[in-house]
Amino acid sequence: MSAAATSPKEPSVPRSGAGVRLCGLLAEFRDPDALREAARRVRAAGFSRWDCHSPFPIHGIDDAIGIRLTKLPIVVFFFGLMGCLTALLLQWWTNAAKPADYPMVPTFLQGYGFLISGKPFWSFQANIPVIFELTVLFSALCAGIGMLVANNLPWFSNPLFNSERFRRVTNDAFFIRVDSTDSKFHLQQTQGFLASLGAIAVERIEDTIPTPAETRLPGGLVKTGIVLACLGLIPLAFIAVARSNKSSSPRIHLIQDMDNQEKFKAQAAHPLFKDKRAMREPIAGAIARGDLREDDRFYRGYKMGVDPKTNQPAPVYFETFPAQVPVNEAFVQRGQQRFNIYCSPCHGVDGSGRGMVNQRALELGGGWVQAADLRDADRRSRPVGQLFNTITSGVRTMPPYGDQIGETDRWAIVAYVRALQKAEGAAIEELPEKERSALRKR
């Protein structure tokens, strides 16, 4: 059987081209055992450029051919290491690096230290899952793509595909291929040698040598390529024009995201009104609910009058508390509480002007105005209306408290300030009998 088949089958290759090039010899064997045995003898004969082809990996064929263990796993290991480091760096840079430390990095690549629930910026335990995933991803891509690259695949123009017989290699046929580039290759001798190994058939692998005309690209293809390349530049040109010019029209807004709504915003123009403003003012003389504050004494502590010296309009402060507030002990205690919250940081709990903020600010320097001693002669002589107005509107560096403290509480603070003034330097005789005796007992 094998003797009959040694005469090489006429290959069905040449269809066109300048000629036929011999690439090697292909010998078919009956089964895996025969292939393995033949492979061992081809190896013993000293061939170097040859290989076996089979529909599935044959056990023991690696030893028979002398295939050395592939180094692919080692490459995979280093790629895995790279994935690990990439993940580590990526997470550190994007979640833990402080932008200020790396001013040379452009904004779009800048890392950003995320503060999440007070956790440390760099908490690598939380980064382990991503490190693991990227390690696996890099390794796996390396294993798959590396296998193809090491196998020199894809290779679509393999001359083996010219053989009709070779099509069964992926089904149930077993082959040995010896390349014509092998130093021991000699057409007749190698043919005879392969036949002597028990091959069912031996045939030549041939490839057409393309004519110069065939190796040239078709003219139409080149022209089409040039046209397409030119067309491809048009979008780039548009981008270049757009980047170098200014335009007053709004930019293209593809995803609306409810950004543009059918309504007028506060500062927008409106074509309908005479003043062209979308925002309307209240009608003249209109007063919002609760804004009618007619009682000067309670709400402001002063009324406008005329300064007798200059004959100019000037505030005239009320000397007494308004009727709305009951000046009793509970009221003064309320005032003390409010005073300690709002006033004591600067004026001190005793009103001496030695509050903690004041002390610290003086220590730091820089234009701080000493908080007033509320018990000095000047403040003692001021009418309650003026003290009230100072709390409401502020003075010098003291900010206004009118919008933080309600009217009644402001009057309560005034009452407490008056109490502080009275307490400073008061004689024991001025105290009620009960307090006096309590003090004496101490």
Place this chain on the structure above:
Amino acid sequence: MDISGRVNGEFDNTWDDPQKRSPLVPEHYKFGDVTEQVCGVTEAWRPPKAWYVAFAISVSLLGLLGAMIVYLFFTGVGVWNLNNPVGWGFDITNFVVWVGIGHAGTLISAILFLFRQKWRTAINRFAEAMTIFAVICALLFPGIHVGRVWLAYWMGPLPNQMAMWPNFRSPLLWDVFAVGTYFTVSALFWYCGMIPDIATLRDRAKGPIRRFAYGVLSLGWTGAARHWHRFERAYLVLAALSTPLVLSVHSVVSFDFATSVLPGWHTTIFPPYFVAGAIFGGFAMVLTLAIPARQLWGLKEIITARHLENMCKIILATGSMVGYAYGMEFFIAWYSGNPYESFTFLARAKGPFAWAYWTMISCNVLAPQLFWFRACRRSIPIMFFVAMCVNVGMWFERFVIIVTSLSSDYLPANWGGYRPSWVEICTLLGSIGLFMTLFLLFIRFLPVIAMAEIKTVMPAAHGTGAHAFDYNPDEPKEHPQVSEGRQ
């Protein structure tokens, strides 16, 4: 039993003989027979009628999915009945279910490969395909549930002028990386393993389109021994990488829940419990797909009764693990002494979602117990029934975990119910359509069985006339031909 191992005309390899392993393919099969059988599936001029029916239904459901997504995008996530406190409902349930289904494919292709379980060769290809299509369905749900889908790319670390990056300490971001890596690696593993089989289709292709398409996809594979050597190494490496990967993916999915503080979610049992559940549900899906496929395309002598029986055993084992986890959750809820935990678990069994809970228990824990009986492991209708039960049960498991915990947490003032809208139900149906469409196309156009791998486990691959099946090729053999063939 006749010489070909047939009983009543059906190939039976479910017997156990201590002296001899039962064969995975009939012993008289030649390499060419395997090729013929498997390639016949895609080379047939027309697929069976059932294929057309299934494909028509699947494509209609796929269209429904498209319509639901368009409706969702143009109207907003309000078309789903998600609100406080149940902010995750069908969307995340479906996500976890589909990811879980994928896991069985990787288990078969990677873990069983590392354990040298050679019976996997008949089912690994389409189990892997199932993985990829399931992961596609899974990726869909977090993608569309983000609200402003056009900003979904913010999940990736892309350089931008705002210097704004994802928060890498969030389990939701780990999920993006885990599932993304899982999809990439599974697709790579699947494709690499398929190259030699696509080459078979290429070499048998009749028409120019088939020849071109399979020619490109097979990358010029010639079956050279050096190529096989690197191929096998790469395959081993990929299997070794996929094994921890598949365990990590469902662990990370379970972190989405376990790292929160919600009663019923904040438990350390979640990662192993989720992985076991994923494999359990995935094997049920493999059975669901394999039973009709082998029937329709006459692959009964390649996907044999023994394969199905093995899968039944795995379902029984993993189903019992899942049952153990259900019990352990209750035990820990009681043992912790935490009133909120105890309440959550009692609410699962007795609360408004008790029907879902008991559906889950009966489908996942009780139904697989049938597989203790040999007759049930060999009866196709019972097998199919149990597999369908598990498919339903595993969906309900995720639904119960997600919805019951969210709907009633610490403060009664926060409690609220959940009822899916028709859009959510249609989206779930649609995702099944997407999965089935991809799967039916795969059966029609790609090699459904790993032919090259089947050939390596055939007796003929280990020496002609070697009837004793060689399960341990690494051990020295007494058989003269085999030992002669080795160095």
